Amino acid sequence: MDNELFEIAQQLGQLLKLNDKKIATAESCTGGWIAQVITEVSGSSAWFDRGFVTYSNAAKMQMLGVKPETLDEFGAVSVETATEMVNGALAQSNADCAIAVTGIAGPDGGTAEKPVGTVFIAWAYKNKNVKVIQEKLTGNRHDIRRQTVKIALEGVEIG
16 A cells, blocks of 8 residues: 555545545546545545446446536546536435546547546535546556545545
């Protein structure tokens, strides 16, 4: 286990537990890595509700309610898809907040408009607005995915 990611997840867990909150994840490009880091923390069942690994568009639609029109118009790697993913994770769980990630980890799949390293990370909280950021990450596939996990975990705001 990556010590830095473990420490971030441990701190997040303490914060969630202290505030009696639970989190859910919706992951595409990270393939469940965020949920894996979270569940490395002993006692995480007290604050981690569930994770959705929705790598395919079909899974995004079936499990999270991402609209086909959103995928057709904006693509799987977009602000709009990340927003629908995070809202779906919140709606399909018992969590108080959720993280969603979608992106192009490479080495293939990039375009001029969305090069390898383009990642959208979204956070949603019950009764609050969704926050989505776009990152242009560098490195190999592993590096891009790891950076995404780190940014996603660090971006959770509780309170």
